[in-house]
Amino acid sequence: MQTYDYIVVGAGSAGAVVANRLSADARNRVLLLEAGPASHPWARIPIGFAKLINNPAANWLYSSEPEANTNGRKIPVPRGKMLGGSSSINGLAFVRGQAQDFDSWAQMGNQGWSYEDVLPFFKRMESYEGGDDAFRGREGPLRVTNPQPRDPLYAALIKAAGEVGISHNPDYNGARQDGIAMSQATIASGRRMSTARCYLDPIRKRKNLHIETGALTEALVLDGKRCVGVRYSVGATKHEARASREIVVSAGSINSPQLLELSGIGQPERLRNLGIEVRHALAGVGENLRDHYAPRTRWAVGAKGVTFNDRGRGLGLVGQALRYAISGQGLLGMVAAPIRAFVRSREGLDAPDVLLGWVPMLTEQGPKGPKLSRQSGVTCYAHPMRPESKGHIHVVSADPRRPPAINFNFLSSPIDAEITARAVRIARAVMTAPAMAHLRMTEIAPGASQTTDEEILDWVKQAAETTYHPVGTCKMGSDAMAVVDAQLRVHGIEGLRIADASIMPTLTSGNTNAPSIMIGEKAADMVLTHAAA
Ligand SMILES: Cc1cc2nc3c(=O)[nH]c(=O)nc-3n(C[C@H](O)[C@H](O)[C@H](O)COP(=O)(O)OP(=O)(O)OC[C@H]3O[C@@H](n4cnc5c(N)ncnc54)[C@H](O)[C@@H]3O)c2cc1C
Numbered sequence: 001m002q003t004y005d006y007i008v009v010g011a012g013s014a015g016a017v018v019a020n021r022l023s024a025d026a027r028n029r030v031l032l033l034e035a036g037p038a039s040h041p042w043a044r045i046p047i048g049f050a051k052l053i054n055n056p057a058a059n060w061l062y063s064s065e066p067e068a069n070t071n072g073r074k075i076p077v078p079r080g081k082m083l084g085g086s087s088s089i090n091g092l093a094f095v096r097g098q099a100q101d102f103d104s105w106a107q108m109g110n111q112g113w114s115y116e117d118v119l120p121f122f123k124r125m126e127s128y129e130g131g132d133d134a135f136r137g138r139e140g141p142l143r144v145t146n147p148q149p150r151d152p153l154y155a156a157l158i159k160a161a162g163e164v165g166i167s168h169n170p171d172y173n174g175a176r177q178d179g180i181a182m183s184q185a186t187i188a189s190g191r192r193m194s195t196a197r198c199y200l201d202p203i204r205k206r207k208n209l210h211i212e213t214g215a216l217t218e219a220l221v222l223d224g225k226r227c228v229g230v231r232y233s234v235g236a237t238k239h240e241a242r243a244s245r246e247i248v249v250s251a252g253s254i255n256s257p258q259l260l261e262l263s264g265i266g267q268p269e270r271l272r273n274l275g276i277e278v279r280h281a282l283a284g285v286g287e288n289l290r291d292h293y294a295p296r297t298r299w300a301v302g303a304k305g306v307t308f309n310d311r312g313r314g315l316g317l318v319g320q321a322l323r324y325a326i327s328g329q330g331l332l333g334m335v336a337a338p339i340r341a342f343v344r345s346r347e348g349l350d351a352p353d354v355l356l357g358w359v360p361m362l363t364e365q366g367p368k369g370p371k372l373s374r375q376s377g378v379t380c381y382a383h384p385m386r387p388e389s390k391g392h393i394h395v396v397s398a399d400p401r402r403p404p405a406i407n408f409n410f411l412s413s414p415i416d417a418e419i420t421a422r423a424v425r426i427a428r429a430v431m432t433a434p435a436m437a438h439l440r441m442t443e444i445a446p447g448a449s450q451t452t453d454e455e456i457l458d459w460v461k462q463a464a465e466t467t468y469h470p471v472g473t474c475k476m477g478s479d480a481m482a483v484v485d486a487q488l489r490v491h492g493i494e495g496l497r498i499a500d501a502s503i504m505p506t507l508t509s510g511n512t513n514a515p516s517i518m519i520g521e522k523a524a525d526m527v528l529t530h531a532a533a
Contacts, residue, residue: 004031004210006527007230007243008250009217009259012085013513014500015250016195017125017520020141022248022527023209030208031241033215033232035255036081043088043194045324046147046187047332052089054369058082059089062254062403069411071461077406078468079254083213084196086252087513090468091336092192094144094184096122096173097508097515098351101386105505109478110486112522121521122173122514128184131171141198142517143188148338149329153306153360153378153439154182157339160433164426166341177342177509178352185335186513190328195517215239218400220247220263220496222279227496246495246527250520253470253502254393257286258404260474260483261395265493276398280492284481286404288472289391290507292355293410294383295420295446295464297427298362301376302440308361309376337381341430342509345384345422354423355510356382356430357467362444377444380431381467382423385509388413393473410464411457420460421453469512474502487530488523499523 008019011034019032040058042048052058053076062077064070080086099115106114123137128144130136148154158168161180169179186193203209214234221229221240229242249256260266264279266286271278301307312320312331324332337357345354362377363370391408411417424446431441446459474483474490482505484490488497501516508515 003242010251013087013516014520020199021524064406084194088194095510159435163433180341226494257473292467298444382427384419471504
């Protein structure tokens with residue numbers, strides 16, 4: 001049995017960062033365990049997003065339980081399973097969220113998590129050339145760029161947004177989020193900038209960091225109320241490793257609560273019913289699940305040559321491949337939604353509450369994943385950014401290989417339904433503004449005849465999926481349902497922290513990769529500060 005100073009479980013957006021920062025001091029012996037493989041060829045280039053979203057070689061491929069507000073559908077819950085975790089398969093959009101998101105975490109009693117507190121970590125993690133030095137980082141490991149050149153469709157959208165009162169904002173990760181902008185992305189020179197690429201590749205030679213891939217952590221080893229190690233398997237072989245200082249669980253919002261429950265930490269009755277020995281009662285494990293339930297409005301485009309349905313099929317695809325080879329741009333080098341807007345759904349709001357994202361194509365499900373439709377068109381998703389509906393994730397068996405049950409309870413909070421209907425109307429307003437007229441758009445879904453809230457929401461229930469942002473299942477706080485404290489230490493257990501998207505008490509206003517990486521940065525800082533004390 002090997003002993004390390006620190007063990008990090010999960011090499012995803014947050015875990016790779018924690019392992020990098022902890023092993024920067026050669027005296028710290030660090031073990032990083034990752035259930036998935038070291039890499040996948042499609043993880044290198046942005047379009048790989050479409051190839052990995054259904055691919056069991058690099059994706060856990062979870063799905064939710066059927067619910068009333070999904071019309072009984074199971075909603076896909078893809079999660080990255082390889083070094084870099086979900087940052088290796090995600091849509092590459094880079095969005096920090098709003099200052100208010102983090103201020104509200106601090107107001108809940110989480111000292112050290114206000115925007116002022118987290119801003120240095122957002123700056124430390126990135127290298128970005130634009131924006132204002134007061135907000136943006138220049139020398140961090142993660143390269144962030146504006147990869148997509150403006151083209152006629154994006155120019156029209158920016159103008160159309162202006163016509164309905166949404167102004168252009170060149171840096172939504174700067175002083176304010178409001179407005180429409182070209183997406184910032186974790187793409188550089190046409191390559192995906194995952195945490196594997198940016199935080200692990202450069203330090204592969206560190207002798208004090210042992211990265212073990214294909215290693216499924218099956219349980220935490222507890223000595224009374226102290227976590228002292230982990231049990232994991234590589235193939236059929238079982239292993240145990242010990243940590244003399246701390247174990248950091250960064251297995252993500254689905255697998256972190258699963259691992260706690262498998263280890264006997266959670267709701268006692270639920271665990272007992274599955275034959276799992278209760279080691280520590282903690283009511284909040286697996287609760288407080290939130291995600292963005294996002295309808296995709298679909299628009300046919302009459303004008304020729306505007307979308308990738310026209311420019312990315314047949315000979316057009318050859319052109320796109322050449323373009324990518326020369327400039328790293330176009331269909332193959334694209335962030336999942338190259339243009340986005342942060343919008344207030346009604347007057348009087350302090351900050352935007354709705355996110356719109358445009359994709360310059362229509363896709364449909366093919367046998368091997370999403371493929372370009374024959375029809376030329378544009379997709380625009382629109383959803384509330386800070387949903388209040390909460391669900392839960394719980395193990396259904398003591399078997400670590402059995403997926404947990406995921407219940408989102410989408411739209412169970414009436415305000416989410418109300419804002420979703422408004423979001424769809426805002427998408428419509430932009431798409432039908434005068435500046436779009438020359439593109440000859442026709443609404444396909446939900447369809448111009450669907451006008452009342454009831455009609456729009458009926459369609460949402462039939463068609464919406466998530467934007468793959470589950471958070472909150474090991475939430476940070478000091479109330480009875482909190483799982484970790486503001487130092488990310490599991491309540492009541494020594495030597496154990498959680499650092500990943502599961503600790504977010506609420507969803508941030510936007511995509512969740514950037515805040516997850518920030519959480520990794522901040523967790524590592526806390527661990528190192530604690531060790532130095
Ligand atoms: C398809 C998709 C598209 C997305 N698009 C965007 C986007 O465009 N922009 C954005 O900001 N966000 C996006 N996200 C969300 C974002 O990527 C995630 O919120 C973020 O990566 C979560 O980071 P994490 O560290 O919490 O978990 P992850 O990055 O998922 O890392 C968890 C890691 O732990 C490993 N692991 C889990 N269980 C175990 C175990 N028992 N033993 C060992 N290892 C284990 C996993 O394999 C994984 O590598 C997307 C996500 C997906 C899936």
